[in-house]
Amino acid sequence: MTKWTVDYLSQASNKEVKIHVSTVPQMDFLSKNFVYRTLPFDVFVRRAAEAKHTEYFISEDEKYYLRSLGEDPRKDIADLQKQFPLLACDIQIPEYFEKEHFFSTVFRISSAGLQLWTHYDVMDNFLIQVTGKKRVVLYSPRDVPYLYLSGTKSEVLDVDKPDLKKYPLFVKAKRYECQLKAGDVLFIPALWFHNVISEEFGVGVNVFWKHLPSDCYDKTDTYGNKDLIAASRAVQILDRALKTLDELPEEYRDFYGRRMVLRIQEKTYSSNYE
Ligand SMILES: O=C(O)CCC(=O)C(=O)O
Ligand SMILES: [Fe+2]
DSSP, X not given: OXXXXXXXXXXXXXXXEEEEEESSSBOOTTTTOEEEEEEEHHHHHHHHHOSSOSSOSSOXXXXXXXXOOOSSTTTOOOOHHHHOHHHHTTOOOOSSSOGGGEEEEEEEEEOTTOEEEEEOOSSEEEEEEEESOEEXXXXXXXXXXXXXXXXXXXXXXXXXXXXTTTOGGGGGSOOEEEEEOTTOEEEEOTTOEEEEEESSSEEEEEEEEOOSOGGGSOTTXXXXXXXXXXXXHHHHHHHHHHHHHTTSOHHHHHHHHHHHHHHHHXXXXXXXXX
């Protein structure tokens, strides 16, 4: 917590990193109000730590976000031991899971003010806040009907002042909120939605691990956010079923659609939930 100063981090690596650059604090994956740029790690850290920049891409008060990646992000998984060996030496991952279940360690380095959209990941996760403060808002997987998902992300970007005309059901989502200070570790269970605001410049490291048998996970997933193989297959099959229902006249499609919803509820909903 005291060692990872801007100076210390900068001397540890000048490796090129791909970063999000945004002129506004709230990144929007729908309108894509941010751009991807590349900087040497040391330059990036210095820029992320300052509020106003003398050198910048878009504007002097642009904000930065690093989610570190593997060497080849299409094939390789983020692992600080591999990409930032000098810094990885400083980290000791708590022994809460079997070593074989380890998936990735990811840098989360952010300018003050930056907000990352609400999303879920498919693996259990420790979000370790090393320096800086962060506010995390969480929602249960059960609140998925109120979160207006687009893939793994919620379209409700502003969780504090949501557009209720557009997202009327969002009021039903139960918000869990916490503050992370330097030294805090947050356990984010798989499928739990999280929205993160970095209230100060800060460095976080998150650790994903496979809490399910490894053959459940999509082998091409380097981020820890691709749906489980069986889940993707089921969704594909559902899409085919929906296409088939389209062959029916409206009245019948409605009737069998409702029956299928009932069947899915009956067969899949767990009572084993708070
Ligand atoms: O802290 C952040 O910047 C985002 C963390 C996150 O999304 C994660 O750990 O999965
Ligand atoms: Fe995440």
